[in-house]
Amino acid sequence: QSALTQPASVSGSPGQSITISCAGTSSDVGRYNFVSWYQQHPGKAPKLMIYDVNNRPSGVSNRFSGSKSGNTASLAISGLQAEDEADYYCSSYTTSSTRVFGGGTKLTVL
Amino acid sequence: QVQLVQSGAEVKKPGASVKVSCKASGYTFTSYYLHWVRQAPGQGLEWMGIINPSGGSTTYAQKLRGRVTMTRDTSASTVYMDLSSLRSEDTAMYYCARGGKEMATSLVDYWGQGTLVTVSS
Numbered sequence: 001q002s003a004l005t006q007p008a009s010v011s012g013s014p015g016q017s018i019t020i021s022c023a024g025t026s027s028d029v030g031r032y033n034f035v036s037w038y039q040q041h042p043g044k045a046p047k048l049m050i051y052d053v054n055n056r057p058s059g060v061s062n063r064f065s066g067s068k069s070g071n072t073a074s075l076a077i078s079g080l081q082a083e084d085e086a087d088y089y090c091s092s093y094t095t096s097s098t099r100v101f102g103g104g105t106k107l108t109v110l
Numbered sequence: 111q112v113q114l115v116q117s118g119a120e121v122k123k124p125g126a127s128v129k130v131s132c133k134a135s136g137y138t139f140t141s142y143y144l145h146w147v148r149q150a151p152g153q154g155l156e157w158m159g160i161i162n163p164s165g166g167s168t169t170y171a172q173k174l175r176g177r178v179t180m181t182r183d184t185s186a187s188t189v190y191m192d193l194s195s196l197r198s199e200d201t202a203m204y205y206c207a208r209g210g211k212e213m214a215t216s217l218v219d220y221w222g223q224g225t226l227v228t229v230s231s
Binding site: 032034035038040051052053057093096098099100103 | 160
């Protein structure tokens with residue numbers, strides 16, 4: 001199972017909006033609505049931000065939203081804040097009942 | 111509150127095995143799947159496998175099949191991840207994380223603090 005494809009880095013200024021893409025295949029992202037997104041600050045465990053494409057867990061800001069089109073999922077962050085600077089990972093359920101992660105995207109808030 | 115508490119750091123020689131534990135509390139242990147995820151230094155997340163604490167069924171990443179075994183002790187609300195034939199590339203932080211009530215969901219909402227496994231001669 002190959003890793004999902006994410007951009008290595010994205011950046012934005014405070015208050016702006018950014019989008020991170022996550023490209024998969026018809027065996028994972030394109031087949032199931034079981035895509036999740038995680039935020040990870042240095043030295044910390046990942047934190048769930050979005051699950052099942054567009055669901056936010058309790059306590060996650062509504063500035064974070066998820067979507068999917070075909071084999072590509074996306075995470076959007078509006079009203080960028082300094083605390084959003086982190087690594088972001090997508091993950092998908094696959095046809096073999098396994099999971100696969102993306103390579104990760106480093107978000108820099110300028 | 112939901113908590114996943116993992117065992118402490120390990121240093122192992124190449125070829126040895128390591129067993130990491132993950133004790134769950136604050137919820138019904140047998141109602142939620144548990145994942146294992148690892149992260150090599152400076153690298154991304156890698157999914158290792160999933161266990162159903164209720165029946166003990168498992169699904170492993172193809173890359174690790176034959177070397178990884180996940181088990182559980184329902185009386186202790188604890189899951190274990192055993193990795194054998196260790197090599198330097200297995201040096202990583204190992205996390206357990208709670209999944210959903212069903213196999214088919216992307217919900218992984220609580221994570222352990224991580225266990226650093228170092229493989230070095």
